[in-house]
Amino acid sequence: MRASEQRVALSLWLLLLLATCSGGVAAQQSNGVGVALIEAARAALLSEAAALSNSSDWPASYEPGQLSESYDYIVVGGGSAGSIVASRLSEQRNVSVLLLEAGAQPPLESDIYALSGSLHHDERYMWLDEAQPNGNCCLARRAGSGCNWWHARMLGGGGSLNGNIYVPGSAANFRRWRWQLQLKGWDWPQVQVAYRRLQQQLQLNFLPLQPLEAQLAKLIYAAARELQLPRPRQPLLMGSDFGYTHDVPATVQQGRRRSSARQYLAQPQVRARSNLRVLLAAQAQRLLFKRQRAAGVQYTLGNRTLRALAKRELVLSAGALNSAKLLLLSGIGPAAELRALGIQPLRDLPVGRNLHDHGMLPLFLRFGNDCGLNASSSRSAYAPASVAEYLLQQQRGPLAAGFSMMGFINSSAPHSRDGQPDLHIVAHTFMPRGSAGSFEYLGLRPELVTAQRAALAQAPMLQLMGSLLLPKSRSKLQLRSADPQQPPLISSAYAADPADRATLLRFIRYVQLMLTTPAFQRCGLQLWLPPLPACDALTPDSDDYWLCHIRHMFLGAWHAVGSCRMATRNDPRGVVDERLRVFGVQGLRVVDASIMPEITAGNTNAPAMMIAEQGARMIREDYNRAAAAATLAETTEQPNDIPLYD
Numbered sequence: 341m342r343a344s345e346q347r348v349a350l351s352l353w354l355l356l357l358l359a360t361c362s363g364g365v366a367a368q369q370s371n372g373v374g375v376a377l378i379e380a381a382r383a384a385l386l387s388e389a390a391a392l393s394n395s396s397d398w399p400a401s402y403e404p405g406q407l408s409e410s411y412d413y414i415v416v417g418g419g420s421a422g423s424i425v426a427s428r429l430s431e432q433r434n435v436s437v438l439l440l441e442a443g444a445q446p447p448l449e450s451d452i453y454a455l456s457g458s459l460h461h462d463e464r465y466m467w468l469d470e471a472q473p474n475g476n477c478c479l480a481r482r483a484g485s486g487c488n489w490w491h492a493r494m495l496g497g498g499g500s501l502n503g504n505i506y507v508p509g510s511a512a513n514f515r516r517w518r519w520q521l522q523l524k525g526w527d528w529p530q531v532q533v534a535y536r537r538l539q540q541q542l543q544l545n546f547l548p549l550q551p552l553e554a555q556l557a558k559l560i561y562a563a564a565r566e567l568q569l570p571r572p573r574q575p576l577l578m579g580s581d582f583g584y585t586h587d588v589p590a591t592v593q594q595g596r597r598r599s600s601a602r603q604y605l606a607q608p609q610v611r612a613r614s615n616l617r618v619l620l621a622a623q624a625q626r627l628l629f630k631r632q633r634a635a636g637v638q639y640t641l642g643n644r645t646l647r648a649l650a651k652r653e654l655v656l657s658a659g660a661l662n663s664a665k666l667l668l669l670s671g672i673g674p675a676a677e678l679r680a681l682g683i684q685p686l687r688d689l690p691v692g693r694n695l696h697d698h699g700m701l702p703l704f705l706r707f708g709n710d711c712g713l714n715a716s717s718s719r720s721a722y723a724p725a726s727v728a729e730y731l732l733q734q735q736r737g738p739l740a741a742g743f744s745m746m747g748f749i750n751s752s753a754p755h756s757r758d759g760q761p762d763l764h765i766v767a768h769t770f771m772p773r774g775s776a777g778s779f780e781y782l783g784l785r786p787e788l789v790t791a792q793r794a795a796l797a798q799a800p801m802l803q804l805m806g807s808l809l810l811p812k813s814r815s816k817l818q819l820r821s822a823d824p825q826q827p828p829l830i831s832s833a834y835a836a837d838p839a840d841r842a843t844l845l846r847f848i849r850y851v852q853l854m855l856t857t858p859a860f861q862r863c864g865l866q867l868w869l870p871p872l873p874a875c876d877a878l879t880p881d882s883d884d885y886w887l888c889h890i891r892h893m894f895l896g897a898w899h900a901v902g903s904c905r906m907a908t909r910n911d912p913r914g915v916v917d918e919r920l921r922v923f924g925v926q927g928l929r930v931v932d933a934s935i936m937p938e939i940t941a942g943n944t945n946a947p948a949m950m951i952a953e954q955g956a957r958m959i960r961e962d963y964n965r966a967a968a969a970a971t972l973a974e975t976t977e978q979p980n981d982i983p984l985y986d
């Protein structure tokens with residue numbers, strides 16, 4: 341179902357509930373029992389629906405009284421990471437915290453697992469940033485579009501509309517951060533301490549398998565067994581390992597989303613904190629500096645331009661696209677480029693240079709026969725009965741889930757446990773016969789959308805998405821101009837590095853190997869290739885054909901990281917140090933997915949939240965250490981006595 345259809349479906353089902361439950365009943369003959377029962381059912385449905393979308397669960401949006409207000413800490417961006425930073429800092433009762441979030445409260449669709457896709461193209465809830473088109477990647481996208489770098493815009497950020505999949509990355513990732521990149525404090529045992537704090541607060545669950553997904557999982561497990569692929573030796577929560585699993589931890593409970601905003605900010609004891617202000621619809625424009633110190637932020641609230649001043653620190657948690665953009669707008673970035681845009685450079689740092697993502701290459705397998713799926717296909721998520729089941733049966737049923745499994749393999753040696761997995765088979769999505777497919781959602785060319793629908797008119801398909809766990813290619817984020825309202829200028833380099841292309845070729849060959857298994861053959865599964873005239877002119881199934889296919893179909897995977905890279909002091913690639921402090925200025929940190937030097941093995945939400953737990957702890961520790969030192973030295977520095985410049 342397409343996003344627009346989903347939105348319509350949502351309002352339709354609410355109407356249907358009302359119509360079927362009240363309209364017409366009174367007009368019929370009844371001795372009262374029937375009408376009373378139906379009225380009771382209606383009341384129960386409506387009260388459950390009201391509780392789901394209860395906006396007083398969220399922190400009250402604060403209205404600033406003055407042009408400038410000051411706080412000990414200001415957190416910019418209330419997404420996956422920022423919600424945690426603001427909550428943890430405001431645990432200290434004698435410390436005031438302002439959280440600025442450009443978006444709104446999460447809407448009802450954010451709460452219900454199966455409906456959140458309807459928000460993915462909605463400009464009120466997303467920043468639909470796209471790269472400049474280039475001749476090398478994402479060529480299947482609509483004319484004039486480059487690669488998609490869409491990201492969330494609401495309280496809770498990505499955590500309020502994502503797939504809820506929780507993957508902490510692998511031990512090898514963080515061993516590398518610590519021992520190759522020399523980043524103290526980020527070894528696996530240390531980040532696990534932060535993960536434990538996070539998990540305690542999130543209360544993770546597993547996504548329930550619907551009958552259809554269970555059937556698909558069986559199919560993949562059978563093929564993996566026949567290929568003698570390794571099986572995971574540990575639960576995913578202990579770190580990404582080789583093999584397939586359907587036991588995927590999720591930030592969801594009984595079909596209701598548990599974003600970091602819900603778990604860290606919407607709790608009654610947090611809402612009651614008078615030292616925490618949450619300001620929605622407040623978009624930071626640029627940072628304010630006093631000499632070398634970040635002193636505050638200028639932001640817009642409706643048609644007003646206001647300022648907030650940070651007495652201790654300013655924390656950027658605006659996500660990998662917008663934290664970098666804000667630094668650039670504030671004069672922190674490649675100096676020559678900033679000067680060319682008329683921005684006075686403050687610090688020459690490689691902001692925006694290490695932007696990367698797993699990317700994803702969807703491959704489509706057509707079913708040649710029913711394969712037992714028909715019998716197990718569940719009721720549509722949008723059917724009134726599904727809605728009633730969801731509301732009345734503790735959020736069960738098709739609206740509550742829809743995911744099957746994921747796998748991690750070494751594409752050079754799929755049978756082995758050698759080294760690390762370099763390939764993530766992200767989701768096994770079933771597209772039923774007659775469905776609209778995924779191409780419109782992905783913003784592909786109209787002729788591709790039509791071709792996929794035509795194929796789906798004949799047979800159902802399985803979508804296998806391959807993502808790079810160790811991508812070498814790096815994209816770049818710059819500014820178009822000094823105007824904060826302009827989207828950033830992004831140069832995508834998906835699979836620009838030959839090593840990445842080679843891994844994707846091995847992914848394709850691996851899927852072809854799966855197609856030879858008895859399990860897949862029993863279902864008559866065959867590759868379905870979208871029509872790509874430039875590639876179709878090449879020798880079928882040659883590496884050249886597939887490299888062309890990759891240039892067209894390897895797309896953004898919503899996992900932007902790395903634009904404000906963490907590095908040691910002597911590493912020229914660094915924007916922040918290992919305590920997340922921006923180099924060369926005081927009182928400024930970046931605490932979100934931007935700081936990853938290298939992307940982790942798996943979806944990025946859990947690592948972004950772990951980074952927030954680490955960052956909040958570091959901010960508190962560093963303050964206490966500095967306070968102790970200041971008491972000793974009896975320094976009298978007053979950070980507020982110098983005029984602001986911006």
Ligand SMILES: Cc1cc2nc3c(=O)[nH]c(=O)nc-3n(C[C@H](O)[C@H](O)[C@H](O)COP(=O)(O)OP(=O)(O)OC[C@H]3O[C@@H](n4cnc5c(N)ncnc54)[C@H](O)[C@@H]3O)c2cc1C
Nearest residue numbers: 417419420421442493497498502503505624659933943945
């Ligand atoms: C459609 C989609 C599906 C995904 N699926 C998964 C998944 O299943 N599992 C997974 O692990 N990861 C998933 N991800 C990725 C994951 O959600 C992100 O990696 C994660 O949210 C990043 O956290 P963050 O705190 O760095 O940024 P975000 O969560 O993006 O938060 C940034 C926040 O800052 C706000 N902001 C930005 N600019 C400003 C400004 N100028 N002023 C004020 N506020 C501002 C934004 O509105 C946003 O709320 C998905 C992402 C998307 C978009």
Ligand SMILES: *[C@@H]1O[C@H](CO)[C@@H](O)[C@H](O)[C@H]1NC(C)=O
Nearest residue numbers: 387390391392394395396397
């Ligand atoms: C909404 O939430 C508030 C505060 O948590 C609560 O008092 C109220 O009863 C809730 N309303 C519904 C309809 O559940």
Ligand SMILES: *[C@@H]1O[C@H](CO)[C@@H](O)[C@H](O)[C@H]1NC(C)=O
Nearest residue numbers: 412432433434435963964967
């Ligand atoms: C706040 O309280 C903590 C102890 O709860 C203390 O360590 C810290 O110094 C206090 N900070 C200020 C600014 O008073």
Ligand SMILES: *[C@@H]1O[C@H](CO)[C@@H](O)[C@H](O)[C@H]1NC(C)=O
Nearest residue numbers: 403621640641642643644645
């Ligand atoms: C700004 O918005 C407010 C409230 O929406 C409105 O009353 C006011 O006229 C606006 N001011 C300007 C200058 O547009």
Ligand SMILES: *[C@@H]1O[C@H](CO)[C@@H](O)[C@H](O)[C@H]1NC(C)=O
Nearest residue numbers: 709710711713714715773800
């Ligand atoms: C699946 O079941 C439906 C109804 O039960 C039937 O109409 C349809 O033909 C079946 N499809 C296949 C591929 O068996």
Ligand SMILES: *[C@@H]1O[C@H](CO)[C@@H](O)[C@H](O)[C@H]1NC(C)=O
Nearest residue numbers: 750752753758759760761762
């Ligand atoms: C995959 O296995 C091969 C062969 O054993 C090994 O050389 C390679 O390093 C492994 N890949 C990774 C990414 O570890």
